[in-house]
Amino acid sequence: MPSSPAKQPRTRKSPVADPQQQLSLLFNEAPETAPAPTPAPAAVPVELATAQPAIAITSDGEALALQLEQHPDYRVLRRLVPQLHFAAASGPGVKRLLVLDTETTGLEHSRDKIIELALLRVDIDTATGLPCGSVQVYDGLEDPGQPIPDIARKITGIDDSMVAGQALDEARITELLEGVDLVVAHNAGFDRPFVEARLPAFAAKAWACSFADIDWKQEGRDSAKLTALALDLGRFYDAHRAEMDCHALLAVLQAPMPIAGHTGLAHLLAAAEGTRYRLQANGAPFDAKDALKERGYRWDAANKVWHTRLMDEAALQGECDWLAAAVYRGRAARVQVEALDARVRYASRAGLLTWRNIG
Numbered sequence: 001m002p003s004s005p006a007k008q009p010r011t012r013k014s015p016v017a018d019p020q021q022q023l024s025l026l027f028n029e030a031p032e033t034a035p036a037p038t039p040a041p042a043a044v045p046v047e048l049a050t051a052q053p054a055i056a057i058t059s060d061g062e063a064l065a066l067q068l069e070q071h072p073d074y075r076v077l078r079r080l081v082p083q084l085h086f087a088a089a090s091g092p093g094v095k096r097l098l099v100l101d102t103e104t105t106g107l108e109h110s111r112d113k114i115i116e117l118a119l120l121r122v123d124i125d126t127a128t129g130l131p132c133g134s135v136q137v138y139d140g141l142e143d144p145g146q147p148i149p150d151i152a153r154k155i156t157g158i159d160d161s162m163v164a165g166q167a168l169d170e171a172r173i174t175e176l177l178e179g180v181d182l183v184v185a186h187n188a189g190f191d192r193p194f195v196e197a198r199l200p201a202f203a204a205k206a207w208a209c210s211f212a213d214i215d216w217k218q219e220g221r222d223s224a225k226l227t228a229l230a231l232d233l234g235r236f237y238d239a240h241r242a243e244m245d246c247h248a249l250l251a252v253l254q255a256p257m258p259i260a261g262h263t264g265l266a267h268l269l270a271a272a273e274g275t276r277y278r279l280q281a282n283g284a285p286f287d288a289k290d291a292l293k294e295r296g297y298r299w300d301a302a303n304k305v306w307h308t309r310l311m312d313e314a315a316l317q318g319e320c321d322w323l324a325a326a327v328y329r330g331r332a333a334r335v336q337v338e339a340l341d342a343r344v345r346y347a348s349r350a351g352l353l354t355w356r357n358i359g
Helices: 019-026 061-069 150-156 170-177 188-198 200-204 226-232 242-253 264-271 286-295 313-327
Strands: 043-046 055-058 094-104 114-125 130-141 182-185 207-209 276-280 298-300 305-310 333-340 352-358
Touching: 094 150, 094 188, 094 242, 114 150, 114 170, 114 188, 114 242, 114 264, 130 170, 130 242, 170 200, 182 188, 182 264, 188 200, 188 207, 207 264, 226 242, 242 264, 276 313, 286 305, 286 313, 305 313, 313 333, 313 352
Parallel strands: 094 182, 182 207
Antiparallel strands: 043 055, 094 114, 114 130, 276 305, 276 333, 298 305, 333 352
């Protein structure tokens, strides 16, 4: 490294407009074409380029982030900091949510076990779709009674020594579950069967899924992964630990959705009020498989039937009309319909089953 120049005055103005050189100056690193500067004092004002307003830059990282945000070649990500206190509700309308995440030994709830469960209980102002009041937090580890597989350990960072002798605090979980209107998880189809197998009281609650109940692609997002949704908001965090994942999800859901305008929390509360449907194309002719696949139907290999999911009764009726014209082609048929309200949606048990005549 070149030798340091003579001692600089305590306060100076720099003409440097290149953020990379500003980084070098701030962190006492030498630019490639200049000798290393003397370490900056606690507060060093730095001017932006001519077209930008002057901002005082200190050794504080946030001040540097504000500087970089004004340059078109840089995007700043900030570490997500959990928020535990929000403003009071603007009116009497409040719903109580429980944001939930699990870490497990594997993917199959019938044989794998929970090793970590985190809960955030938060009230939502129904007038604004925003959290209000204080957030109650629970995060507990549990010994699964079996070695944690390497893949689970690598993903979560949880090893056998951390869970040895640990058990979930069922009394505290029951306390947090009291009065909850809706349980929210990012991929509830995974979390709900695990939680209900371990804590049956969750089966009586309405559930929503922030992964499946929101059309993130329609909202302009490239990915519905929680880490990607947080990055879209300029936030990063240490993923795959249950409590931090819950805080990240709450941060994502309290933000206004780009197209819809309302918050993700408001969207999920509304979605939980309706009934979804699973429609089976029973006895569909073999030569209709391509049309069904193109339509978005999935093949259930166990029951040997094509099926699809529909958002409401109007969509269900429209789909039955399409089946009559495009699949059964005027031939009489009988199809199975499964009604899924929020109390059974994403659970491993079936909803209300009925049959409809087609044609």
